[in-house]
Amino acid sequence: MPPRRTTTTKGFARTASLLSGKIRKVSESRGFAQSRLLTNWAEVVGEEAAAMSRPVEVSYGRGGMGATLTLLTTGANAPVLEMQKEQLRTRVNAVYGYNAIARVRVTQTAATGFSEGRVAFEHAPKKAAPVPDPALREKATQTAAQIGDNSLRDALARLGENILNKNNR
Numbered sequence: 001m002p003p004r005r006t007t008t009t010k011g012f013a014r015t016a017s018l019l020s021g022k023i024r025k026v027s028e029s030r031g032f033a034q035s036r037l038l039t040n041w042a043e044v045v046g047e048e049a050a051a052m053s054r055p056v057e058v059s060y061g062r063g064g065m066g067a068t069l070t071l072l073t074t075g076a077n078a079p080v081l082e083m084q085k086e087q088l089r090t091r092v093n094a095v096y097g098y099n100a101i102a103r104v105r106v107t108q109t110a111a112t113g114f115s116e117g118r119v120a121f122e123h124a125p126k127k128a129a130p131v132p133d134p135a136l137r138e139k140a141t142q143t144a145a146q147i148g149d150n151s152l153r154d155a156l157a158r159l160g161e162n163i164l165n166k167n168n169r
Helices: 015-029 043-046 047-051 078-083 086-096 135-146 152-166
Strands: 054-060 068-074 101-109
Touching: 043 047, 043 086, 068 078, 068 086, 078 086, 078 101, 086 101, 135 152
Parallel strands: 068 101
Antiparallel strands: 054 068
């Protein structure tokens, strides 16, 4: 009998392992056998095409002769995507590893204004970092002042400042 394997996770699991089943189930309900197509869309088709389109659905016809990938875009970008259909299809099929997508269909929507078709094609704005309180910085510096090593003292002062700022929120 082989020796029992001990785990180093102490009962904790990675977030990816907890969510992978649920992500796969949701993406398969929309026809995406490869969830990587949704999660890494910019890597699959390139930054330029990803900035103006989103994959919506993969539908399979009755004949079973390849699937149709439906892309959502704004009206102004639809002609550009129409011209890139074959390139997009080739890149998407590279993710699947075989010729899974036979057709690419482009649907148009307004960027804002429709309740169902509203899609933000730009990246979300980055949140501004909160402004640290100078009094908390001084308190953290005074607390770490007894430490002899300069780099350790500075690191502990920054840590203390972060903790005080977090508790102050």
